[in-house]
Amino acid sequence: MAGxxxxxxxxxxxxxxxxxxxxxxxxxxxxxxxxxIVGIDRLEPPAWRTAVHAESILExxxxxxxxxxxxxxxxxxxxSTARVRHDFPLxxxxxxxxxIGEYPASARVGLVFGNERTGLTQDELGRxxxxxxxxxxxxxxxxxxxVAVTLTLHAIAFRGGPPPTLHRDMPLxxxxxxxxxRRFRDMLDSLGFMHETNRAFIVDKVQDIFFRMALxxxxxxxxxxxxxxxxxxxxxxEPRPTRTRxxxx
Amino acid sequence: MAGxxxxxxxxxxxxxxxxxxxxxxxxxxxxxxxxxIVGIDRLEPPAWRTAVHAESILExxxxxxxxxxxxxxxxxxxxSTARVRHDFPLxxxxxxxxxIGEYPASARVGLVFGNERTGLTQDELGRxxxxxxxxxxxxxxxxxxxVAVTLTLHAIAFRGGPPPTLHRDMPLxxxxxxxxxRRFRDMLDSLGFMHETNRAFIVDKVQDIFFRMALxxxxxxxxxxxxxxxxxxxxxxEPRPTRTRxxxx
Numbered sequence: 268m269a270g271x272x273x274x275x276x277x278x279x280x281x282x283x284x285x286x287x288x289x290x291x292x293x294x295x296x297x298x299x300x301x302x303x304i305v306g307i308d309r310l311e312p313p314a315w316r317t318a319v320h321a322e323s324i325l326e327x328x329x330x331x332x333x334x335x336x337x338x339x340x341x342x343x344x345x346x347s348t349a350r351v352r353h354d355f356p357l358x359x360x361x362x363x364x365x366x367i368g369e370y371p372a373s374a375r376v377g378l379v380f381g382n383e384r385t386g387l388t389q390d391e392l393g394r395x396x397x398x399x400x401x402x403x404x405x406x407x408x409x410x411x412x413x414v415a416v417t418l419t420l421h422a423i424a425f426r427g428g429p430p431p432t433l434h435r436d437m438p439l440x441x442x443x444x445x446x447x448x449r450r451f452r453d454m455l456d457s458l459g460f461m462h463e464t465n466r467a468f469i470v471d472k473v474q475d476i477f478f479r480m481a482l483x484x485x486x487x488x489x490x491x492x493x494x495x496x497x498x499x500x501x502x503x504x505e506p507r508p509t510r511t512r513x514x515x516x
Numbered sequence: 517m518a519g520x521x522x523x524x525x526x527x528x529x530x531x532x533x534x535x536x537x538x539x540x541x542x543x544x545x546x547x548x549x550x551x552x553i554v555g556i557d558r559l560e561p562p563a564w565r566t567a568v569h570a571e572s573i574l575e576x577x578x579x580x581x582x583x584x585x586x587x588x589x590x591x592x593x594x595x596s597t598a599r600v601r602h603d604f605p606l607x608x609x610x611x612x613x614x615x616i617g618e619y620p621a622s623a624r625v626g627l628v629f630g631n632e633r634t635g636l637t638q639d640e641l642g643r644x645x646x647x648x649x650x651x652x653x654x655x656x657x658x659x660x661x662x663v664a665v666t667l668t669l670h671a672i673a674f675r676g677g678p679p680p681t682l683h684r685d686m687p688l689x690x691x692x693x694x695x696x697x698r699r700f701r702d703m704l705d706s707l708g709f710m711h712e713t714n715r716a717f718i719v720d721k722v723q724d725i726f727f728r729m730a731l732x733x734x735x736x737x738x739x740x741x742x743x744x745x746x747x748x749x750x751x752x753x754e755p756r757p758t759r760t761r762x763x764x765x
Binding site: 271289292293295296297298317319320321361401402403404405407408409410411413414417418421424425426 | 520538541542544545546547566568569570608610650651652653654656657658659660662663666667670673674675
């Protein structure tokens with residue numbers, strides 16, 4: 268069990284209590300204990316029927332109103348999706364686990380799984396530092412939710428890969444990563460980069476880029492400082508448009 | 517899907533139709549289609565509830581009265597057990613999959629899973645060429661049956677290991693391996709090696725050794741020929757006990 272307490276399994280709006288129980292059993296099988304649920308606030312009795320010998324995990328479940336709150340303390344968030352979309356990078360399970368290995372062994376990791384039918388929303392996937400899919404033979408069917416959780420945890424717990432060649436600094440926790448993204452967007456806003464027709468697109472893109480970087484505190488400070496500098500320079504120049512025009516030539 | 521038609525999933529006396537459905541869904545997820553069930557002769561309706569998009573696999577299920585009949589056409593039989601017993605060799609899932617890779621890519625492989633609570637009997641495990649367990653964090657709980665099937669198939673389908681360094685000849689099919697074992701035991705019997713107090717033990721041991729070898733036709737012919745020779749030699753000597761005694765000095 269040792270070493271797995273830094274991992275949390277986060278189920279977002281699960282429909283089936285049996286699947287929650289099956290996920291809890293998979294956690295017990297593989298040595299994980301931290302179960303969090305988003306969007307519902309209690310477990311129905313059938314969850315206990317499938318959580319064989321994993322009752323204590325169900326009893327320790329914490330409930331959150333939003334994914335952001337559920338992963339706020341995680342330095343690394345991995346979001347699972349069955350649908351291969353073209354609008355963001357997606358890696359197979361093995362590669363996602365490799366990514367965990369690149370970060371300090373003390374980094375808290377959130378493993379996020381969406382609703383059985385609808386999966387995670389675009390916004391929720393956008394919050395993940397790494398988006399992964401579990402390889403499958405054809406588009407249909409997707410893995411059962413409890414099975415997907417167990418496949419993922421089994422791979423983390425027992426599939427020893429080569430040690431990572433790349434060592435990264437500890438990222439900010441998720442809440443601080445989100446906050447850095449918001450500050451960056453505010454700066455873009457103050458520069459007049461965003462207007463009604465592109466705002467949603469830019470907000471998504473910035474969130475996507477920020478979470479994919481899994482920002483460290485230093486990354487954040489450097490990026491925001493650079494941007495602040497650029498912003499100050501622009502403000503200094505703005506009152507003197509002729510000089511600005513000259514500089515551009 | 518190509519290449520997986522040589523694999524059969526064999527469930528022995530499954531209690532829960534939901535688990536059979538979950539196993540079928542896991543087969544569809546990973547590209548396998550050949551489902552065989554031992555000890556029951558029909559599927560109850562709840563199997564269809566959990567077999568999302570895997571109905572055709574359930575419809576194609578074949579039912580067998582015994583494990584021997586269910587795996588008769590398989591050249592390689594892998595038996596799963598959650599209990600680590602000390603009376604026969606047991607390898608982790610990864611190693612078991614490595615063993616499949618040592619044999620010709622046309623070898624038919626039976627993957628055998630026992631009842632949810634009681635597992636496979638000693639005799640059934642004894643029929644497996646390779647006995648494996650899926651690594652888990654602690655003794656309890658074991659993996660759900662449908663999850664165990666999916667973990668195994670996912671590992672076969674998607675976990676590319678290094679190519680095997682060892683290439684083996686095609687084993688006999690399971691029925692022929694069993695027949696060779698029986699002929700060997702008959703020979704032992706005719707030699708007077710077996711008596712009431714050790715018969716069960718020797719029968720088990722011989723079966724264990726024969727299946728672990730995953731005998732090829734050549735292996736069988738050599739072993740039986742060698743043994744026949746030894747037997748003939750002994751018969752020739754038996755009428756002349758004095759000479760036999762001399763030879764032993």
